[in-house]
Amino acid sequence: xxGKIHCLLQRVDAIGMDSELHFPHVMFSGASRLDWTEPGQHxxxxxxxxxxxxxxxxxxxxxxxxxxxxxxxxxxxxxxRRNSANExxxxxxxxxxxxxxxxxxxxxxxxx
Numbered sequence: 001x002x003g004k005i006h007c008l009l010q011r012v013d014a015i016g017m018d019s020e021l022h023f024p025h026v027m028f029s030g031a032s033r034l035d036w037t038e039p040g041q042h043x044x045x046x047x048x049x050x051x052x053x054x055x056x057x058x059x060x061x062x063x064x065x066x067x068x069x070x071x072x073x074x075x076x077x078x079x080x081r082r083n084s085a086n087e088x089x090x091x092x093x094x095x096x097x098x099x100x101x102x103x104x105x106x107x108x109x110x111x112x
Contacts, residue, residue, distance in 0.1 A: 005107065006060055006079075014042045022099060022108035029112045056084040061091075071100040 008016035018039035025036040043049075060079045067074040075096045081089045097109040 006058065009058055012047045014046060015039070017042070020106055022101060022106035025107070026109045027112070028110075050081070053081070054083045054089055055081050057082055073098045073105075 005017055005020040008020065018041075021036070021039070023036060023038055025041075027034045027036070058079055058081055060077065062076070062078045064076045064078075065073050066076055075098065076093065077096050078091070078093045080091050083089055092112070095109075095111040096107055098105050099108050
């Protein structure tokens with residue numbers, strides 16, 4: 001499941017990325033909480049800012065399930081943002097909670 005959003009990120013497809021998120025969608029950045037109640041919440045300059053930082057692509061280093069049940073999985077996701085020479089610009093380790101809604105698995109929470 002985390003692999004599909006990766007492909008959409010590489011294609012610079014915010015609408016497609018939203019299709020992989022459960023709404024409401026919760027994000028924690030440090031102690032700050034951000035709630036997205038509906039699709040279309042990525043900042044307008046999301047991809048522009050990434051590209052201005054030198055970003056060319058994102059590489060997922062690992063996606064480790066740490067708590068698994070029938071309808072919910074907690075993943076520790078480690079990824080790097082890289083430039084066109086495949087040099088690491090930044091490394092990130094996140095917690096993602098993915099739940100099954102009907103027949104689809106979607107990300108409902110991300111913690112950075």
